[in-house]
Amino acid sequence: MGKYYYKKADKFSRKKILRLLSLLILFMGIAVVFYIFYPLVSWQIYFAPALASSKIQAPIPKSMVINPSTIGSLISQAGNSLSGVDYTNAKNWFPGFNPATAEQPKIPSYTISIPKLKINSATVSTRDNNLAIHLVNYQNTAIPPDNGTAVIFGHSTLPQLFNPNDYKTIFATAYQLRMGDEIYANVNGVSYKYKIFNISIVEPSDISIFEQDYSNSYLTLVTCTPPGTTWKRLIIKAKLEKI
Template identity: 40%
Template structure:
């Protein structure tokens, strides 16, 4: 008499599919985590040594908070809207200028930024750069300009949501060009540093010369620090 055995082929197939899906989900999770951590690691290894005030490595708690805050952004759901200029330095207030000028343009040749619109006293960084405080460029004082950044793979110098993503690539003596009322003002970078969002000293005014300050969030794609690029007027 022949012996027969019953093999549950369907269960084996289901188990195999479950194993494949598990591998896919694990790989996707690792990829997503790497996607978020890459800007932090690359910034610390490549850019941070340029900034003499950035000495200590990022604490583990900050990295944890960054992952928590950045994952929603990668997935398209953010806790805070960092396209709003008022969020960047929560304790500061932007000052309205007594001027008829409502906008001007800014160019950074090294980064491929050409005549980007700067809105005076604006709020929406997804539509323009924002002149947050200070006099108009070309005057004594410190005009402070905010620009949004994002993960480097999304960089587009014509997209205001990513326009300042490569700001850390600037070096001392690089040029910043500003056009106000058909007059071009040329600034040279003389200082770059990284500060916390509660450091309001970068917004202070100094009237012994004509300065300019560019601000963006770093590492690109995160929000817990601010890169400050300062320039001095050299020619008109």
């Protein structure tokens, strides 16, 4: 009588392993595509309608939504994030801007308050670029209430994570600001009221935001947009009201 042998089935056969690897690669591909195109999707769903309903000077026009330049910008933004660009350093926000070394400002810091966003006495440093621990008054730009334009950088993230006391999320809801809203700068114990008169969105390559206008005292708030991405820059300009 012949002998019969039973071979136990291999639960992890080569075919199953290849199938699992294929699924893993597929999910990774979907994740990468989502990561790259999330800014465009979030812009269209959440932020474009809000900005379009207001008199924003330069929201992203429809002609820019889908074109080779936009796709290239999205891929570049994703590449910068994946490559580990440190966006807690304000100097990395506008790579094409390299200001000359300036004299150390007379005051090391001041504070700003934005009632509409429930931001109260947020510290603005004039001497370093660490956005993780305070806002940054960019070097070689004016300091309130001097004539000129104080360019103030602040972090943003997903609006759901907004915390007015956390400098990594402090400007997450800045897109809610509108013309006529007020910003207060407190310098050496004196409070100065600024009123927003212009809101725009620019590319990280647009360094015109650093230009100085000495006809009055101005504030320019700068943060990334859409919140949670580093795709573009939201620019909010305010002018000093008469003291």
